[in-house]
Amino acid sequence: MKTLNLGILAHVDAGKTSLTERLLHSAGVIDQLGSVDDGSTRTDTMALERQRGITIRSAVVSFVVDGVTVNLIDTPGHPDFIAEVERVLAVLDGAVLVVSAVEGVQAQTRVLMRTLQRLRIPTLVFVNKVDRGGADPERVLRQIAEKLTPAVVATGRVDAPGTWAARCVPFGPEDSGFTERLVDLLTAHDDALLAAYVEDESAVSSGRLRRALAAQTGRARVHPVFAGSAITGAGVDALIAGIAELLPAAEGDEDAELSGTVFKVERGPAGEKIAYARIFAGRIRVRDRVRFRRDEEAKVTAIGVFEDGDAVPRPSVGAGRIAKLWGLGDIRIGDPLGTPPDRPAGRHHFSPPTxxxxxxxxxxxxxxxxxxxxxxxxxxxxxxxxxxxxxxxxxxxxxxxxxxxxxxxxxxxxxxxxxxxxxxxxxxCVERPVGVGAAVEWIGKEPNPFLGTVGLRIEPAPIGSGVEFRLGIELGSMPLAFLKAIEETVRETLRQGLSGWQVTDCLVTLTHGGYWARQSHSHGVFDKSMSSTAGDFRNLTPLVLMDALTRAGTRVYEPMHRFRLDLPADLFGTVLPVLARLDAVPRTSTMRGTSHLVEGEVPAVRVHALEKQLPALTRGEGVLESEFDHYRLVRGLAPSRPRWDHNPLNRKDYLLAVARRVTARPDQR
Structure with missing residues (x-):
């Protein structure tokens, strides 16, 4: 049986969880619909989710449609939990983006759609809540085309929107307007279809158009739009049929080498760690020893595969499936299983927390x-x-x-x-090096008290490159364990720069390295005082690195958000001074009918204050959308953060702390 790993994404309160519940009910997985308001839905399992009526952690359920097992992943809609969405993106074959027929396209809707398009994840759009008062599916369809993507086509019409009797009628071959819109959309990406249609319109059958729609949807070039109500069930059957027909099933070779990724970790009733993993290739069996991260291994003690609504015990799981794995005690979110896949769960698609x-x-x-x-x-x-x-x-x-x-x-x-x-x-904030700095401490020479030579050079690197570590010495000139200890310590030390913030966008080169080989007295045992260990390099590296960083110098940068503020035109003059007080800088201002669209940048620390003031400033009509954009050099006195390590910037205190640590743990070296 084929498998489709499907994500349900939306702005908060658009109705994702209710839609998930309706899909399970329509597929026969559950007999009674749960309610978000009552806290009885299948996917909101945390007590807090039930109390607040929001999704906080992603949840996986499954159902079968037309011979395809659909693993459905319900994701959080609130932007504070965007990290959950990010991890899910790594395992999806397709997505349904839910938009409210009342509120329309909202801030998070835009962020999600841009990301889905960037990753080329095949996506259907579902306009939900057509039964609610104020629902206007036609207006929302125009918003989707204007604000999300023009490559959309409605697959049906809504009769009596905004009422409990709202019903959704799918378009058929007899709907000439739909056929014309479909042809216009599909021929933009299909020259053969265009040529055939120009030569003889009647030769292009509705079946050929549906196949072309499925092909282009599967390549994330077009996005069919469905409409309905998760509460009444209107339009949901058409959506289910569209999921089976238009979204591509998972691919993967079960006979290949194992390749998978962990996108969620939770604790079981007994405190045991449970990993949720997407298997891209190969197969995992109970009692298999699975390699993860770099060189770590663990035995899988149990496997749960999602079938008929929930995970059921199985002896193995193959390519294309999502599974729960027990026994991987040291596993972490983002860890690859076997050979790393092309789209690891640790890759960032959204901004980091600021x-x-x-x-x-x-x-x-x-x-x-x-x-x-x-x-x-x-x-x-x-x-x-x-x-x-x-x-x-x-x-x-x-x-x-x-x-x-x-x-x-x-x-x-x-x-x-x-x-x-x-x-x-x-x-x-973050720190970036200003110039180039280098330092070295030699083994056996004052003031170096450790049995190792370390020389490091640090210099600026392109914005967004993070921290790169390179070897400026021959690979075989030192034991690999010592080189690994130096690199790991470099990355850990750079979590705190000269002002206490993480240092980023830099290149660190190991310029010198030396050690004393393992030695012992005659007829004696190994003597630590005569032989270098990894501990020597872990203790020495922070001193050398911070010396080099001090010579290079750093500047502190604060996170900035890009914002879009849609507000009534008559309040534009009132809002501008408030933006100025919050250090927000408008870049463009555009009149759109009776509203004003202001775009610009604002410090991340001011976004919450702007959100709180906005309703009172704009009579509740203002709509703010913001997301991290870049780091800006701090103006004026740069903020600092207290250090939490043993401060290698203060050599005396650092060496005393290391001595105490080594005394407390004599096996340190």
């Missing part, structure tokens, strides 16, 4: 429990970037927004029994 806050336990005795709980949350959402400050006994997390903070607080209280508060949310 906010940060300190999590404070209400009871001092809960510090250890808080760390354990946050560590488990970081397994499920690595982008919270858990940061432990041992010097101040503080734990920080990265955030996309204030709603995410509320969810973390409620999750810690409900699932872990830890009550917390938060410090003020701050912006996460």
């Amino acid at each position: 906010l940060e806050t300190v999590v404070v336990p209400c009871r001092a005795a809960d510090r250890a429990a808080l760390h354990t709980a946050l560590t488990q949350l970081a397994e499920q959402d690595p982008l919270i970037n858990l940061r432990q400050d041992d010097l101040r006994q503080e734990i920080s997390v990265s955030l996309y927004g204030e709603v995410q903070k509320e969810v973390i607080q409620a999750t810690l209280a409900d699932e872990h029994g830890v009550a917390v508060t938060f410090r003020e949310t701050t912006t996460v």
Whole structure:
């Protein structure tokens, strides 16, 4: 049986979860529809999801249609949980983008569609809530063509929109207007079809047009638009038929070498780790030893494959499927299984979080429990970037927004029994090197107390390139373990630059390296005092690197968002001074009928304040859309962040801390 891994995506409250519920009901997987408002849906399993009526974690269910097993992944719609959507994108064969027939195209709708198009994921659009008061499917269809993509075609019409009696009527071959629109759309990408139609219109059958529509949809060139209501079921059967006919099934060779990716990790009732993985090639069997990340291996103890609504135990899982895997205790989100696939789950399609806050336990005795709980949350959402400050006994997390903070607080209280508060949310800046800096410390020469030679050069690299590490010495001149220790320490050390922010967009070159080979006294055992170990290089590298970075110098950059603000034209003059006070810089301003569209940039730290003020400023009519765009050089005094390591910028204190650590753990070297 063929498999289709399908994502349901939308702006929050467009009706994704209700649509998922309706699809399962129409396919016969569930007998009774659940309700988001009642907290009884199949995919919102977290207590907090049921209480708040929003999706926080992606969930997988399945159904069968026309001989195809559809693994349906319901994703969060709120922008604070965009990281969940990002991980799901890596495993999809197709998507359904849900748009409300009342609210129309919204900020997150645009972000999602741009990403789906960039990744060339075949996508159907479903205009939901046609039964709601104020529904206007024709207006929304025009919005989709104007704001998302012109390569769309409606597959049917809606009768009595905005009423409980709303019904959806699919277009057929007899609808000449539909045929003309379909021909115009498809011939733009198909010269053979265009030639055949020009030569003889009647020779191009409706069957040929449907096959061309399926082919071009499968290549993400066009996007059929369906309409209906997840609540009443209107139009859902046509959507299901479109999913089976127009979206391509998964491909993969079960006889090939294993290749897969982990896109979700959760904990079972007994605390065991469960990995959700898409298998792109090969097969995994229970008791197989599976290689993941670089060289790690673990035995798969159980497999669950999604069938008939949920995961059922199976002895194996093959290419094209999504599975739950037990036994991979050290697995992390984004880890490849076997040979890394072409589209790993760790690749970033959306911006990283740009906010940060300190999590404070209400009871001092809960510090250890808080760390354990946050560590488990970081397994499920690595982008919270858990940061432990041992010097101040503080734990920080990265955030996309204030709603995410509320969810973390409620999750810690409900699932872990830890009550917390938060410090003020701050912006996460980055540092970039200004010039070129180099440093070296030689083995056996003062002031180097470690048994290793390390020389490093750091220099600027292109914007967006991250951190690149290169060897400036011959590969065989040092043991691979020592080179690996140096590279890993370089990347870890650069999490804190001269001002405490992560250093990025730089090239680090290992210019010198040396060691003392393993030695022992006559008839004696191995002598650490005479032989270099990986610990020597891990301890020495931060000193050399920060010396080189100090010589290069750094500048601090703050995150900036690109914004689009649609507001009533008569309020344009009132809103401009508010934007100025928030350090927002309008770049363009366009009149569109009775509204004004303002586009520009605003510091990430100001976005939440703008969102809070907008309803009062615009009589509730203003619509704000923003997303991370770039980092801007900080104007004036650059902000700094307290260090949480042993501060290799202060040599004396650093060496004392290393000595204490080595004394506490004599096996360090």
